[in-house]
Amino acid sequence: MAGQTLYDKVFQDHIVHKDESGSYLLYIDRHLVHEVTSPQAFEGLKNANRNVRRRDCTLATVDHNIPTESRKNFKSIETFIQQQDSKLQVQTLAENVKDFNVPFFGMTDDRQGIVHIIGPEQGFTLPGTTVVCGDSHTSTHGAFGALAFGIGTSEVEHVLATQTIIQAKSKNMRIFIDGDLSPGITSKDLVLHVIGVIGTAGGTGCVMEFQGLAIQNLSMEARMSICNMAIEAGARAGMIRPDQTTYDYVKGRPLAPAAGAEWEKAVAYWNTLYSDDDAVFDYDITIKASDIIPTITWGTSPQDALPITGSVPDPALVEDPIKKSGMERALKYMGLVPNTKFQEIPIDKVFIGSCTNARIEDLRAAAKVVKGHTKAANVKRCLVVPGSGLVKKQAEKEGLDKIFTNAGFEWREAGCSMCLGMNPDILDPEERCASTSNRNFEGRQGALSRTHLMSPAMAAAAGIKGYFTDIRDFEYNESAESIQISYEEEDKALQDAVYDHEKKPLAEGETESELEEDEVKDIPPTDHTVKQTSTAEGSAPVSSNAVNTITAVTAPLDRANVDTDAIIPKQFLKTIKRTGLKNGLFYESRFTKGPDGKDVATDFVLNVAPYDKAEILLVTGDNFGCGSSREHAPWALKDFGIKSIIAPSFGDIFYNNSFKNFLLPIRLPQEVILEKLYPIATKGEQLTIDLPNQQIRGPSGEVLVEHFDVEPFRKHCLVNGLDDIGLTLQKEEFIIKYETMRKDKFSFIEQGSRNIVPVRGAKKSKFGLKTQEW
Ligand SMILES: CC(C)[C@H](C(=O)O)[C@@H](O)C(=O)O
């Protein structure tokens, strides 16, 4: 038997049950929760009278919606957050964690921060664990050798209720970086380069393992930036084998295994987590480290990445018509002229932040560049947004905040901020931003905003120079004092932080292990039949949603890499319901602003008869639904009336989310789409999708597609309109069996978020902020 990959091993160790159909039930060790993708999940639990199965495996925080201005005068969410819909989402999470007693870092807790920063920071993220979150950048945690991936809201509900997830096995892909990085080249350059080479659909259907000397030599924080962006390469997850660097980072974190026997046991297990020499990878890609130089993006997809020494590409040199028109569209949007040298392009704003690059090392790298300089006159604003309250504290201890503010940069509070601008931090239309975030999609940082992705040092240099700059040519201000870097202090701060928060007192006579037992008892007893709830907002899917045969007008969409930000832009994510998203569907394409500021419909295909009544969407380009995990994308499509989407390929999370919402995604080769289906769609005629027979027929009943693939379990759920939480709870005996084994074999991860307990009554923390009030 061939050896196993790192992914195979971690996957294997989490199997609770395998169905005859080949789908797996995997145990989830760590569940991170944020305010955008959880309201409907908690509502679903409430409607179905279900509980959170493992509060100790769950950790919640607020990050996307919160303003990043100083919280010195913070009194309440009510008065602090001005945007009503943002406020509602943040308040809803605060209420839900209270109702379900879930560990939570709220706005007055100095441990609050971007969900992918706080997990590792607290030692909640551990090697060999399964980590999920209703957020695509959960891939970040794979840097620890965890199997970490983004999920949609229905799956958030599933994990909360069952602590498991239904999964098919992904393929294995290796990205081997040959050699070491040249001086001054960062992990951000590396990952942008990789995405530039393999494309945003390159990793679709795969778990991607990064290997090679360059990876081994990187710090944990740099590794996190790489795995963070594995999702931008389309991968289900990114992974790096754990090693001494990993252990050194994890050891002593508040939620890491305790020093001594448990730590030793953990390390002994973690040392087994690597790809065997004879492991078989389905795809194997080698990239020469010496080819990687400072890299930036020029277009509206992370794959539009090129060396800073280059120029804006010229569509005239591209032959493939779909690629050519995509490039023309991107350049028009970005306001760029082909062949302009990158280093001659001026910028308007700088954003240093996001779950890719807002850790302490990122801020140190940016501060090193900024030190002793002043923001260029043509640059309007430079925002520096630490990834967490603790990163902020640490940076302040090192004086980094002063370096930034002395240079005219703004020093903010922790959050996602301008990475996607769900809070007030956005670009104005047509402003150009040097950004350390991970997505440069149209409208991502504000309507008509223009985002260029790059490393923290490069973004900082652009802020100083006013133009994109090759960091290798940048003149550091050597005369300025060197930056104080104190790793020991950082570790100390992180360790102390947890003790600032009171432990929940045990009831009289209650012991820790009794608490655990209670959690098992919390599971609803035996009524595991599929709940026939109404289709009311927020309720679990019901059998009236069953999909069989769809005969309908089919709207053709000639685009590739349609990201979920384009399907449903961020302003529509602030809802706490699953319904009412119809008008947000393809909003930026379907509407433009009239002179009175009102929406005016464009000639986008779904606005034009007969396609305004289409129930099938036929996409000619690759990679539909890539990017974010927002389940709002299938919700909006369903709300519009779309029941099935046919495309050459789909983003993994979107594909999954669609099934959960009884929206049927069908993968077909591009030539079949173009030759057989497209001519019918463009005539406005009807196609018939026959799910039971897995066939597609034309208007006169002629068979156009003899067979399309759909996994048996998914088909079963669709045809019967089944709620898979109910189905999973029928397997509870297997979950309990797994948990019993886990307690023993993996005792070192049992602590979970147990040390983080809700604080009743506010108390001053040593950082001068109040801890969360309940
Ligand atoms: C809001 C959330 C669903 C989304 C994601 O999944 O990535 C966000 O974090 C993003 O970066 O677009």
Ligand code: SF4
């Ligand atoms: S990508 Fe941006 S918006 Fe998404 S979690 Fe990371 S920082 Fe937040």
